[in-house]
Amino acid sequence: MDFPQRKIIHVDMDAFYASVEQHDHPELRGKPVCVGGGKYGVVAAASYEARKFGIRSAMPGKLALEKCPELIVIKPRFQRYKEISQQIRQIFHEYTDLVEPLSLDEAYLDVTENKKGIESANQIAREIRETIFEETGLTASAGISVNKFLAKVASDYNKPNGQKTIHPIQILEFMEELPIEKFYGIGKVTANKMHQMHIFKGSDLKKKSLEELVRIFGKSGNYYYHVVRGIHRSEVKPHRIQKSVGVEETYWENLLDEESVFKQLKLISEDLEERLRRKEIRGKSxxxxxxxxxxxxxTRSKTQEMYYENLEDFYKTAKKLWELRPFDKPVRLLGLSLSNLNTQEKKQVSVQLKIPFPELD
Structure with a gap:
């Protein structure tokens, strides 16, 4: 098979936001809990007790409450989640500096060569999960294989608080039996389209030629053709040049008047200035x-020839952009982001990375 023999681990925290809340508030343990949601919001995370009722992240809070009237809705504490995420990443770096975060609660690790000289990636994953539990009280699941795609798929198999290894000699058989819905990068729309083509699992997908898949699915067809054969060459990339910096805030109670909006835009401008100051970044858009x-x-943007410098610049421009659209309905989220950055001059910038797979449907 044509793929590099690397040792890749994908670590995924179990129901991260909800688990943090249950850990910090013992009275919530064993109960259906969701972070975010409520009458007008969207569920950010659901505890495993809530998932038994069919509650999932990104579900409208109103629907979640219909499914489980006794659901306990918790306001998000993102600063707390970031704090624990940093603690977890420090554990990763005890084993390798090749750590690629995907979000606060998951990351890839390349442990082909690791700081502790441990031969078994399976052992490393087990040690990492045990250390996370000892230091945070939270559980994590892990997938281990020769590339990022397979590690990502494997990490979902023995959740929660488990791990799975896909050995090189198991890859072809594993991929042939894998339901198409389990392929990372294949969402509901694409899965339904494949079902119409009588593609239900990897062995069905494998029968399709590269030309046919590219004709039907475009560039994603090339990706599907290779991953079903266990081939995914993307390396674990701990650093990338940052293209934008942003701050978003979702409100527990919707903003109902312009005064409230301007007050929040001022606070977001302050947060954005602080984030840019720490990273020594400026931008023009x-x-x-x-x-x-x-x-x-x-969304609305304004680009200027000079770099935006401070919160006064952000706030003044944000107000002008706001005034381009009439205020005709309640607001649940505001965000400001800066792009067209000076990061081309920078060699390394720590960022939250996006997985280099096709967009999910």
Whole structure:
């Protein structure tokens, strides 16, 4: 088989936000809990007790409450989640500096050569999970294989608090039996399209030629053709040049008047200035993002020749961008992001990375 023999671990925290809340508030343990949601919000995370009722992340809070009237809705504490995430990443770096975070609660690790000289990636994953539990009281699941795609798929198999290794000699058989819905990068829309083509698992997908898959699915077809054969060459990349910096805030109670909006834009501008100051980053394009109670999203940007310098610049421009659209419905999220950055001059910038797979449907 044509793929590099690396040792890749994908670590995924179990119901991270909800688990943090249950850990910090013991009275919530064993109960259906969701972080975010409520009458007008969207579920950010659901405890395993809540998942038994069919509650999932990104589900409208109103629907979640219909499914489970006794659901306990918790306001997110993102600063707390970030604090624990940093603690977990420090554990990763005890084994390797090749750590690629995907979000606060998951990351890839390349342990082909590791700081402790441990031969078994399976043993490393077990040690990492045990240390996370000892230091945070939280459980994690892990997938281990020769590339990022297989490690990602494997980490979902023995959740929660488990791990799975896909050995090189098992890859072809494993991929042939894998349901198409389990392929990372294949969402519901694509899965339904494949079902119409009588593709239900890896062995069905493998029968399709590269030409046919590219014709039907575009560039993603090339990806599907290779991963079903266990081939995924993307390396674990701990650093990338940052292309944008942003701050978003979702509100527990919707903003109902312009005075409240301006007050929040001022606070977001302060947060953005602080984030840019720490990273010594400046940018020329400012984007305002507004999400309304009905989940519709509006964005507007302004680019200038000179770099935006400080919170006064951010706030003044944000207000002007806001005034381009009439205030006709309650606001549940505001965000400001800066792009067209000076990071081309920088060699390394720590960022939250996106997985280099096709967009999920």
């Amino acid at each position: 400012l984007t305002l993002k507004i999400k309304y109670r009905d989940f519709s999203v509006y």
